[in-house]
Amino acid sequence: MKVFWGAPGTGKTTKAISILADAVEEGRSISYDTFRRNMAKDALYRLLDVVHLSKEERRYISTTHSICFHLLGLKKKDVLTYEGFKKFCENEGLTITLKEYELTQPIPEIDTYDTSGGAFLSLYNNCVNCMIPFDEYEKLPSYMLPAPSRFFDALWLLKNFPKLAERYEQFKQEHRKVDFSDMLRFVYEDELSINSDVHISDETHDKTPLQYAIFKMWTQNCDEVYCCLDFNQRIYSFWGTNLTPLHELESEEIEVLRVSFRLGREQYAYARRILHSQKTPEIECKNSVIIEEQRNFLPALRNLASSTTSIMLLARTKYQLEHIAYLLDAEGIPIVGDPRFSWSSKELKLLSALRNLKEPSNPFRLLDEEESELLLKALSADAFSMEKTRIRRGKIQPLPLTARFLQLLRRDPLKLESFILKSYLKDPTRVLKALATSYNPVKLLTIHGSKGLEADYVFLFDGITRRIQQSIMFKEEFENEQRVWYVGVTRARKKLIIIRSFFPPALSIPFLPSPQEVITHASR
Known part of the structure; x- marks a missing residue:
């Protein structure tokens, strides 16, 4: 077994994809498991860019739970x-x-x-x-x-x-x-294995004792086994992850990935300061990331949301996200990310389609397939003069809209927009509000939900709840909380904006220092 230890942005998953692709080219069977769905999807898409995988092979490039779901022969209705x-x-x-x-x-x-x-x-x-x-x-x-x-x-x-x-x-x-815990337990009890030649476990630091036992069972007959992890991103102690498997991995051959293309020097120094006494590797940071502190995030967000699509807002808990989401809706800023507050794909597509129609620079602007389909379904066939769409393999091709359509839209835009929206949505209020702005969607997530993701601009809200403040009296939870904020400050590629004392009452975080103090020290 070989272990790759990499800080954020050092290419752990890239390393994994390269190994898997080489194995496929050599005609060997492969498997890959990770903790979160977004990581599994990203790995699969990146692998499919370089090699061909059958439908059956793709099922083993997934989360641990999804692979267990397949091994048990379950269907969605069984869960x-x-x-x-x-x-x-x-x-x-x-x-x-x-x-x-x-x-x-x-x-x-x-x-x-x-x-x-x-x-x-x-x-x-x-x-x-x-x-x-x-x-x-x-x-x-x-x-x-x-x-x-x-x-x-x-x-x-x-x-x-x-x-x-x-x-x-x-x-x-x-x-x-069955529930998700049953999937793991039944696979382990029934000794259901994958039987691949090469297996890679990504985010191994997030495994619970049961998940680690399954991993060992799956890999006992593999020719090659790799683990990609970062000991400092182990943030799920409340779900049962512990250090026992990681201590076992420390005895294996460890290769530290030494170059991060995401992190800046000051940013990594700040992240290491948060971890305090926890072990961190020395790495070379190729990027340059600005760190700022603010109290009111809306002015900066308004400017950025009008010009970029790579923005992430992070808070410690979902209760805090609710307050932020309320303010974003009031501003007409579309939200993606956390499912409790995220706009539906229908809302986002309608917003995009209507904005495209209002674009004056191109009177014959092309809508994409989904946008065309949405508008065709919302409008009667002869309501406006449109060029015919071509049907190819059952899909609607991009739809060119005539000048007359745009003329009618601009003559009474609110009436048309409202008509289209009400054809699809119970409450079109926030989409209509967003149509009056030019804001791009922003990601709204908890720090836990952002793990594995990155953005050019990250707004990190520093508040915690009283329950968290009480829990960090335990040493393990205190260190876990340090790692949570380590993950939060390492998501940014260009600028990290720390929002101070936003949530009343603002409870202090004993390990989130002043960035200026750390930057001054790191620059010496």
């Missing part, structure tokens, strides 16, 4: 959703608060830890992922147990947890459903 889990909670007298769109999400995609139902599910998943029997839950670290809050009685939950877990298992069996 328990929050709608089903809500019924279990109602039967057991547990509380859970969900929005309508969350009911169809698979378990455990939604954060609901501040309710008794959410706390139960968190404790259940922690036991499964740490391979600890339900009646021995006290063996879990203290920070992985539910803390008392005004929403539920944590002591009652702990006392009744073993029986609740047993009834939850029965509930799933009766309804013939």
Whole structure:
């Protein structure tokens, strides 16, 4: 086994793709697992750019859960959703608060830890992922147990947890459903393996004990095994990731990737200062990244959102994102990223199509296929004079719009825009508001959600919640929180803007220093 340790931007995934592509060219079978879907998709697309993979082979370039899903022969209907889990909670007298769109999400995609139902599910998943029997839950670290809050009685939950877990298992069996933890456990218990010649594990630092046990089972007969990781990006301790597998990996052959093409020198110095005593590699930073501090983010965001599409806004929790999303909607700035606040693809396409139609510089501007299709469906065939579209292989080709169409649009644009939008959307308010601006969509994410991503401009909000402030009294959680902010400050490619004291009451972060102090020291 060989381990690649790389700081952000050092090309861990690029290294993995190169190894996999060479193996395919040599006629060997390959597999690749990672923790998050966006990383798996990126790896697959990049691999398909250089080699051909069959449909079956592509299934093994995915997340650990997705590969388990395939090995078990499951279908989407077999996976328990929050709608089903809500019924279990109602039967057991547990509380859970969900929005309508969350009911169809698979378990455990939604954060609901501040309710008794959410706390139960968190404790259940922690036991499964740490391979600890339900009646021995006290063996879990203290920070992985539910803390008392005004929403539920944590002591009652702990006392009744073993029986609740047993009834939850029965509930799933009766309804013939599995959740994400079941996928991992069943694959491990049934010893279902991939049997590839070359296997690469990306983000190995995020594996729980159960996931690491599956990884070892999958790779016991492989000719070559590689792990791509960064010990300093291990930020999921609350899900059960721990250092035991990583200590084992430290005894393997480790190659440190020494050049980062994303990070700037001052930026990396700032990130290392956040980690304080935790081990970080010496690397060469090829980029130059500006670090600033502000209190009001909107003026800078307005300027940037009008000229660039590479902007990311990061906050520590989803509760904080809600406040930011409200302000972005009020400004008419489209949002992508976190599913709770992100615009739908339909909203974004309609906005793009209508903006393209209003572009005066090109009266015969071409819309792309999706934009053309949306407008054709929204408008009656003879409502406006349009050139005929050509149908090729069942797809609508880009649609040239005549001057008459644009004339009618400009004569009464609000009426036409409103008509098109109401044909598709229950509430077109925010799209109509965005049409009055030139803002590009911005990514709105938690720091955890941004892992593996990057942007030219990153706004990092420094607030934490009281619950986090209490949890960092534990050494492991304090170090985990340091790594969370390390991830946050290393997402920027051009400028990192730290927004101070934005959330009232602003709780202090004891390890996020003044950038100027660090930059001055790094420049000496």
